[in-house]
Amino acid sequence: MKYPRVLQVLTHSPGTMVGVTLVVVHVIATLFAPLLIPFEVTKIVGPVLSSPGSVEHWLGTDNIGRDYLSRLLMGGRTSIFVAMVAITFAIMFASLIAISAAYVGGIYDDVVMRIVDTKLAIPGILFIALIVTGFGRSILALIVAISLSYLPGAIRIIRSHALTIIPLGFVETAKLRGDSLYRIIWNELVPNCQEIIAVEFALRMSSSILTVSALSFLGLGISPPTPDWGLMISEGVKNIHTHTWLVLLPAAFISSLVIGLNLASDGLANALGLDAARGIN
Amino acid sequence: MFWILIRRLTLSLLILFLAAVFVFMATEVLPGDALDVFLTADDLAVMEVEEIEEMRRDFGLDRPAWVRFWDWFSGVLVGDFGKTFIHEVPISEIIWHPLINSLLLGAVITTITFPFALLIGILTGYRRGSQEDIIVSTTAIVGYSIPDFVIGTCLIIVFAVWMPLFPAVIIAFSDSSPGELLAVSLLPALTVIIGHIAHQSRLLRAGFIETMNSEFVERVRLSGIPESRVIFRHALPASVIPMLNSFAMYIAGVLSGLVVVEKVFGYPGLGRELIEAVSRREVHVVQAITFLSATLVIVMNLLADFAVIILDPRVRSLKS
DSSP: OOHHHHHHHHHHOHHHHHHHHHHHHHHHHHHHHHHHOSSOTTSOOSOTTOOTTOSSOTTOBOTTSOBHHHHHHHTTHHHHHHHHHHHHHHHHHHHHHHHHHHHHOHHHHHHHHHHHHHHHHSOHHHHHHHHHHHHOSOHHHHHHHHHHHHHHHHHHHHHHHHHHHTTSHHHHHHHHTTOOHHHIIIIIIHHHHHHHHHHHHHHHHHHHHHHHHHHHHHTSSSOTTSOOHHHHHHHHGGGTTTOTHHHHHHHHHHHHHHHHHHHHHHHHHHHTTOOGGGTOO | OHHHHHHHHHHHHHHHHHHHHHHHHHHHTTTOOHHHHHSOHHHHHHSOHHHHHHHHHHTTTTSOHHHHHHHHHHHHHTTOOOBOSSTTOBHHHHHHHHHHHHHHHHHHHHHHHHHHHHHHHHHHHHTTTSHHHHHHHHHHHHHHHSOHHHHHHHHHIIIIIISOSSOSSOOOOTTOOHHHHHHHOHHHHHHHHHHHHHHHHHHHHHHHHHHHTSHHHHHHHHTTOOHHHIIIIIIHHHHTHHHHHTHHHHHHHHHHHHHHHHHHHTOOSHHHHHHHHHHTTOHHHHHHHHHHHHHHHHHHHHHHHHHHHHHOHHHHTOOO
């Protein structure tokens, strides 16, 4: 693969550069947030709803008197963690299932695709709401629900890509050489699906961060008192007429993260010659 | 062609059945039965074992899972979704008005989304690689990156707090007249439309570029037909196929989006009902709403499949 060329294309598009910069800033801020924050995030440390600009609380305090800046900086950690773990599992399993289904074909492929179709018929948030209702509201249930919810879409995309590779000569050669099923999948097919898997990971990652924050906003995701941008917005709405910034700041944080991720993954997809528009679910 | 239609229909029915199995399993089999989900730890602490067993018998939950599934599924087919735990109200009664209200909002969203998506998709696809195309494409990415609930809340801030043109919370009841609901559906619809236009116009752009590069468009061009006719009469029908192929995803996206905007604006639809049902742990209501949504997605997808068969001669002539 021509990675230096990919890097060149990535750095040549201004949109992609903006995206990568946003993601890098967010990653650094999220990683170092525990060292930067002046107050503990769940502790009541000041008066209720104090205005920003004071020496002690730079961005003021929230509706029960917790330091707003600290909560804002820590507000992405849980949802990013949930999205990371869930999508890593989803893409790993999706790749294995998709590639083996495409190669083996037959009844196995049919069964996999009917299950995929079934999941795709159930809208994402309703699917997760169903699982959260059944298994209770916890981080683990959330990770499992999101992982399951993103699995089928990824299977469909990776499978259709694998189907274009399988008729190529080198797969046939490996078969004639007498390679085992396992070796063909692992040594021939997986490396040739790398690019689509990378793009899928990037796209699903940004989409799942949106989903986690939407779920938290709805009261189905991360539970209080954990600081989370989605939750902070739903708490801030109560005082929207007087304290607009309590809503606008977390809104800006979550939006800039997802915009950054999507610009970066779109640039990555373009650089690899794949069409990002068809991969979004 | 007839057999392709029959095949698609059978497949849709199979998927509908599998969706029913999944919805039932996720709430009534794997985590224990509906009562296990409904009762909290606090309830269990104060209730006697005999009391719980009696409740279980009352709701018929002491029967084997497959009997309960069949009972539920045969009810669902005739529109009977069972009763709620609290007050034992028939669920079909609870969700009837919200369903109509959500369909109304979904229809408003769809009628605004597609004309704009078509226009933007053709313009950017036709002038591919131009400055305008890059600007519009980047704006589209930004458009679907901002969470629905953020856009909704920002619209409230602008149009209800800074410029008090609309009320911040919708005052409409689930049995309000369609006219009243239409009047309050503007901001909720606007909230999700931005993302949908962004996404659909990108799909159309991709399809349009592919069609314009194809041999048949080249031939039509060479025959000396005016460019506008080439675009609208010949290229456009073929370009909407990627859009139709992902129509199921669009409908699923609208339904997911409705859950969020209905919560943001307090619109009396299925999404708001769902969130309330989840918080009250009314398993059967959650089941009913999820299954209805899946049905809607499957039916719409089937219609889109038929449209593709009519539009695309390659699919039509496929002998499978």
